[in-house]
Amino acid sequence: MAEIKDTHNCVVEPNPLESLTLAERRLHNASIPISRLNPDVLSTIFELLAEAWPTEYIDQNSDSDFNCLVELNWATVSHVCHHWRNVAIANAPLWSDIDMESPKWAQLQLDRCGGSSISLCSEGSFYPTEEEKLLLRFAMTSKFAQMKSMSIYIRDEETLQLLVDTMCNPNISAPQLEELFLVGLCSRVVNLRTSNGEIPTFIDLLLRGGSPRLRRLDLAFFNFSWSSLAFTGLTTLMLNTGRLPQGQRFLRPLVGAGTFADMLNALQRMPGLEVLVLVVPLPDARYVPYGRVVELPRLKKFTISGDCFTSEALLRCLAFPPDAAIELDCTDSVEDPTPSALKRWFSAIHSVRLQDQRVIYPLFNSSNGAYLFDKIRIQKHHNYVTGTEFNIEFRLMFPSITPELTHWSITFSGQDLHFATFFSSLSLEKVESVDLDISMDTAPVFFGSLSSSLPSLSSMRLRELKSVIPFALFTRMNEFNPLTRQRTPNVAHQFPRLSALSFDGINFRVVSGNEDKWGALHKTWLLLFLYNRSAYMKPIRNLVFQGSYGSMSPRKLEELKCLVPFVEEIISDENMDSVSNSGYN
Template sequence: MMVFTSIDIIPRGGTTLVEQCRTDIDKDIAALFASLSALRSRRNALASIFSLPPEVLVNIFIYFVEEGNFKIYTGIPRRGGAPILMIVTHVCRHWRQVALECPSLWTFIDIDCLSAPWVPIMLERSKKAALVVIYNEPSSPEYWPLVQLLSQLPRIKVLKLCTFSIVVDLILDCLSSEPAPLLQIFNYKVLGNHDPRISVRPISDSIFQGRAPLLRSVELAECAFILTSHVFSGLQTLDLRQIGPSPHLTLSQLHSALKRMPDLELLTLFLSSRISEDTELFDQVPLTRLRRIVLNGCAIRTAVSLFSHLVLPVDASIALCLTEIESPQSFSDLFSAIHKDPDRSFPIIRSLHAKFTDDTVSVQFSTSLAYIRNRDIVRLSIQFEYASDSAIIFGMCRMVPHHKIQKLYISTSLDLSQDFWRAGFAHLPELESVNLRRTSIAGFILALMPVGVSMACPLLRALDIYDTDIGCDELRDLREIARMRAKGDVCIQKLGLMDCRNVTEGNVQLLERVIAYVEWDGHEDVLMNSHGGCICPTCLDSDDSEDSSADAHSED
């Protein structure tokens, strides 16, 4: 046997020498890795993305962050507990450096999405930039991150809070500790404010130490508030919501607060029906810039008291959700309070949109003839509970000043009677177009039937029917009515049938002989049962009558 010796072969017993060799090799490997990393960095630096100036990268990062924050605003959850910008900082060293050197990228602090340890990091990286602070879903009583954030009140521009009532005093102490010179939007909602054992301190003049010169939007829900401070004098948007049994607010206090807000444009009041209507006298409150007012959850007499002391622009949009409708005459009082000067030039109301359920009526008066998709064209919207007679909406039309209703939209699953439609034709003499959705047309057709030589609704020129089950005889009757109206020179010029059941191509061809323009979507869905019998409304009514007659004969 031959034994070869070499300097590369280490004897088994040389433990110290082996460890030294391993250490030297590890150093060589680390040096190679460092060299390789440097070469990769130099190679990456030649990529076209690195030719972009840092300010361009910042704009890209801002767009990325704003898109992520928008998703948070719209309720799309985000996991991880870290700010969304961390994705950018993990791309490469250059991007990380650019992101860390831009404070405005770290100003959106949503405590609902961030874990608590990130709060001081965000405050440090944002430096002195204006902050957006959101805390809307308190899941635990640990409020220390919020208290830490509120210590930065002088540089917060948007503040949206939601806390439990037990910490209201703590939050108000923080909000009153310093001025808020940059604050523009302030929202505060209190949860669990229905326990009579907990006394909730009101928001008062001491908030922000009375200094928030840029404050333009305030939303308060279930808070006790006193809004007489000059800190609220520049508001353009005010949203007050009181749903629970406390706190109490009087109309004079509300008017006194509104009087100090001459620039108000959007006003939303969710007030319980038990709001105190005190007898204190107060002057008229001019809101000359108001574009929209929403009043929800109060009695109609409260609405009358409120509007009787407000002076609104003639084109202001009004939305009301009322309770305790005493009588139809109440609407006359309401409209008189809204339109105190009948000689002023108000926009003309041209369309009425109405929706019905078993116990609720919702009506919208619009200056446009188009289907309502933009609430700005709705000059007056009223929702109320009234189960006795749905035709009350036509009585309301008589009381609305400056109306010339030419188009009527009705949406309901209820069967509206012939009397309902006759009342509508009588109260709307200038009606030119009717749009029906999801409702039986039987009563409508009966009301259109001529009585003697007179034609009902003589200006009617267009009829649109959507998503409706049509009886076998109803299209035939409608065709006959159209033929008679054409003879009387009050013809129906347009008929629309969209997503309706029991309409066939043959029906449409017959209608086209007497109506100039029939718009049909080609949807054929004949209503038949498993035995081939028709189950349209007309046939079902006929079957019920025959069954009743048969039962009567069997009893005889």
């Protein structure tokens, strides 16, 4: 592997022919070119190699200096023979993917890229050196019109002012720029004053010289206004102003960002949006224009991170395809995300339709009024400072297409005994497997509601003791049948199609004497449950133990297989340590 060590002193380069001695020149002339293919064919091969094996950079910390090793990878072809070297150097696009991680190597690439389109990455060191700053200035001033993709971390005011002088100059255009990623990590004390005395933000003036091909804009830690013309004709828009410091409940409103109507106007200027990520404080939702709907017919991914009220308001103003992946990361002051609140968010995405009658946007299942989803993940975090925070991911179900995904992942934590009632408002008949990661003080009745809501459930994974214990109690309980006036064990009729059960991160132990410890999954309960399932109804065929921390040893697995022969497959972690004989007698 060829490497170039960036020491600010040299870059490994062959000596020119005129400086070689007679002996060295004879040796050089003796190296016959390998496979003297047509230069065009060689160039194509080199381009494919560069795509599959790009240059890499390895940071090395030393006591006296910061070094960066450049792994040439594809570029080693230029060291094979002088013919290959000449072909590689003459192919300007090969040198157009430039990373400022190594200034010396980047300078070499800038010299060889010619007039080809450039992809520039300048994440920079935490404290940029003068060499790095000068090289970035050279690239921005002499190659800006060739930029196709730019990714720049702005760590000081000098770099920000450089970008202002180029990107905000009305006389400088970016005709080839397609992707722009900017991260602002410094204070914004720069000269942005206009002729009328107003001071706009950097983003307000961004690319005002023109960038007709810009399709992806990713901005992090920048103030902005929704009226900026940079928000026009994009297919990907990602805005991130970061989280608030501890003690703040919500994202603080941006000064001068504009109204809710300004945000909708900006989205309307981008009808081709495919990806929209908003980790920013949204404008005040109390002034939402009544009946305003923005159509985004190509939207594939939509992520909102903010407070619940404004997120819901924005959802009700957008129309997008039913197969769009929607992710909400909402913060609310409520103690628990109640079923009514969850229904309100879900109904928000059904509240509008596109005018195109060829695309079906279901409001609800007309037969039972249930909301139709084929995947949902709800994760709630309790924060004593900010209140309740929870993340919701869900995907709509095509009414006319049989859903392929019938697996649900339910992650919940906190105190919410009403969560089970939420299932009654959903269409869950086709759900076949579910993961439960529930860190809440629930009751056995939760699993009764789960059983009635998930009649097709065939596989269940329990990830928390707080979900295993109520499940174990539930299977021991009896239910009174008013028709037969008899009590029927729950294990005899609940979860009728369940055939696979997994325990993740739960220890497997037994009761020691008469002492009842609920610190783990007990052998006694497990055996009774498996026997009763086999006696009354469809038995459990697959039993899985994951992350049980050595409590389910290979010997225990074999013993368990002998005790419950109707279980066809029992799986545990492959590299699990054996445990002592104590406790399993």
